[in-house]
Amino acid sequence: DSGVTQTPKHLITATGQRVTLRCSPRSGDLSVYWYQQSLDQGLQFLIQYYNGEERAKGNILERFSAQQFPDLHSELNLSSLELGDSALYFCASSVEGSSYQETQYFGPGTRLLVL
Amino acid sequence: KNQVEQSPQSLIILEGKNCTLQCNYTVSPFSNLRWYKQDTGRGPVSLTIMTFSENTKSNGRYTATLDADTKQSSLHITASQLSDSASYICVVSAIYNQGGKLIFGQGTELSVKP
Numbered sequence: 001d002s003g004v005t006q007t008p009k010h011l012i013t014a015t016g017q018r019v020t021l022r023c024s025p026r027s028g029d030l031s032v033y034w035y036q037q038s039l040d041q042g043l044q045f046l047i048q049y050y051n052g053e054e055r056a057k058g059n060i061l062e063r064f065s066a067q068q069f070p071d072l073h074s075e076l077n078l079s080s081l082e083l084g085d086s087a088l089y090f091c092a093s094s095v096e097g098s099s100y101q102e103t104q105y106f107g108p109g110t111r112l113l114v115l
Numbered sequence: 116k117n118q119v120e121q122s123p124q125s126l127i128i129l130e131g132k133n134c135t136l137q138c139n140y141t142v143s144p145f146s147n148l149r150w151y152k153q154d155t156g157r158g159p160v161s162l163t164i165m166t167f168s169e170n171t172k173s174n175g176r177y178t179a180t181l182d183a184d185t186k187q188s189s190l191h192i193t194a195s196q197l198s199d200s201a202s203y204i205c206v207v208s209a210i211y212n213q214g215g216k217l218i219f220g221q222g223t224e225l226s227v228k229p
Contacts, residue, residue: 002158042221043159043204056216090158103149106158 003027004107006091012113018079021110025072025093031055032074033094033104034066038087049074050097081114088112117142119207119220127226132195136223138188138205146210150179150190153202153222162190162203195227 003026013019025032034046036059045058049068060066063081068074078085088111092104119140128134140148147166151159163172163179165188171180176193192199205220 002160004158043219045217045219088156092158103161103164106160109156109158111156 002105004093004105006107006110010111014115015081017081021076021089023074023091026105029093029095031094031097032068033092034076035090036087055097083114086114117218119205119218121205121220121223125224128195130227130229134192136190136203140186140207142207142209142218144210146208148181148188149206151204197227200227
């Protein structure tokens with residue numbers, strides 16, 4: 001158990017809909033990262049937050065947005081969903097925001113299925 | 116273009132045997148290289164992190180090596196167990212003035228058979 005929690009575990013929705021994925025980092029970690037993992041692709045970095053502020057952006061679509069709240073939990077919002085958005089979405093956390101130096105601890109993931 | 120290439124794509128070995136997974140990268144400027152183990156449907160778990168000055172690092176039956184000159188890394192698994200069946204992902208960090216970036220390999224799918 002990494003100490004990172006994600007809810008829900010599974011999510012089934014229809015195209016065009018909007019969903020919100022939630023992540024609680026490990027106690028004491030200030031930085032949260034979001035990743036997408038499709039069946040035919042490796043892990044794709046989406047976005048990073050550090051202590052409530054956006055720190056780095058990866059391959060995140062404009063239909064996707066995220067935020068980190070004062071209690072450090074984070075939410076990833078996916079809107080106008082398409083079939084291709086079906087994937088595993090992982091959240092990871094680290095103590096500080098130096099993603100290139102620190103170990104990131106990954107949550108169990110949210111499996112999203114868009115029908 | 117920063118890239119991380121892993122080989123083989125998949126590997127099947129018998130329980131108790133050793134195996135070696137490869138990772139070649141073209142990431143620059145290099146900061147560190149990590150190996151993660153990802154069980155099916157689970158989040159990745161860090162195995163090792165190595166900076167350019169480290170040649171080898173071990174974590175139990177897992178030993179990672181790094182040759183920063185040739186930009187190659189390997190992950191050696193000794194006396195494999197059924198629980199080693201997983202995807203192994205090589206991740207390389209690039210460092211810039213304004214921060215860093217993680218570049219992920221596609222992973223090697225290892226299957227350990229009894």
